[in-house]
Amino acid sequence: MRVRGGYVESDWGQVHYLTAGTSGPWVALFHESPLSSRVYQQVLPILGRHARVVAFDTPGYGASDPPPRNGFEIPEYAAVLARAASALGMADVVFGGVHTGASLAIEAAHVFDRGARAVVLSGVALFTPEERADFLANWTPQAPYDVEGGQFAWAVERYRRIWPNLTTDMLQLAVTELMRVVDRYDWGYQAAFRHDPGLPLAALDIPVLLLDAEFDLLADKDPVALELAKQARLVTLPGLPGQPHLRAPAEYAHQIAEFLREVAAR
Template sequence: MHRAYFQTSHGQIHARVAGEAGPNIVLLHESPLSSFVYDDVLPLLAPWSRALAPDTLGYGMSDAPPRRLDIPGYAEPVVELLRTLDGPAVVVGSHTGASIAIEAAHQAPELVSGLVLLGIATYTPEQQRDRRQNWAPDEPVTEEATHLLSAWQRYQGLWRGCDLQTRQRAVWTMLGSLDRYHWAYNSAFEYDPLTPLSQLTCPVLCVAADGEFLEEGTRRAAEQLGLPYEVVPDCIGQIPVRQPKVCAELIERFVDGL
């Protein structure tokens, strides 16, 4: 695996890259982290594909936009990255990354041969209001370091059961974009993924961990749109991190079926 930067009209996008030949696979991460969540998946894809995991604009080591973008705005540099590849790609997206993947396919369907969506962020209006108000509040830097404790407590809960080093990595990744960590979150809360998803013609696989908070919405979205759905058992979330082999295998099965 190596690192690469892609120049876009929004700035540079950093990506982890693995594999040299085969179908193109682009993997988009959840908020507010980075492509590190695919570190254990990429080596499993490398023998048979060319896999790229970019950092969302404003996260990881990608350039930050001057203001919060909506999901179509976050998808634009992904589309520009897709245009640099030698043919269409299967786009894999987790949570916010799934919304960005849907929008990228909507903006440039000729560049996307299929979608694997690991948790689709669908919300009722009441849930949207609650998420915007409570899920990702401002975390100002304080002399008392309350922002450090808040980030640690966040991943103690969301990533419970993960080893200490993995939780630590999630925390310092979030802290690296603390002033804007909630930007893509709030954009995902405002985005309606079902309308553009219903208009796509490429194959789509919907996936969720059986214990994650997006499982019910993902399952209902798949049922509503008549899309195939898989559940990953014995997993409370973060499929690429907790179950990288399972994640790689379901991507490979999906690609083999195209």
């Protein structure tokens, strides 16, 4: 199935997206920082057989225009993306996301003006205050930037460290996307670390699928998310060290498609 790209106007300029599928329920997917909708490149044609899927580039990442300045919060990012989804004619949407994208999906479901049916969350950042402070202080050091190419070596080392057992294709994607936004790669990260998704997750009155890799960096937060959400179930993809949408795209898409059928049957 063909994956197509496009742009939609937003309060912060243009938002870029990739899309697949021409019928069925609407699904909006949001990526982790500091990457782009390209992380869903293999998921889209599979899930597009069952739904109309749109994967957005978060403002400031991928090919989307950045916010006017640093310092905006996750609900503000989510509101821009929700209005972009509305401008595309999406309605009764299932919102999904990974890490930062999970927080965006939760908040977008609250503010979307054309109906949210459910959410699919992979790695919800339900940090303790100590964890939050540590991530804010240490996860986004300033990247080198020099004619010797120190920034490239830094990015390669970073992803080899934080994504265990990554493939060559995963490394290429991650480093390429990080280099596109190296001067502002921390903007969305820092917004996600400042944001506590606990209360907005607990306030959702729609079905929640927690779809995670067994050894994801945030997998230990799944029991907390399961307890907070009113209508939640957890599906763990065994053996994966993280990034289920990249490491097991067919199974990731299959689980979402099954969830869409469950939601439609309610």
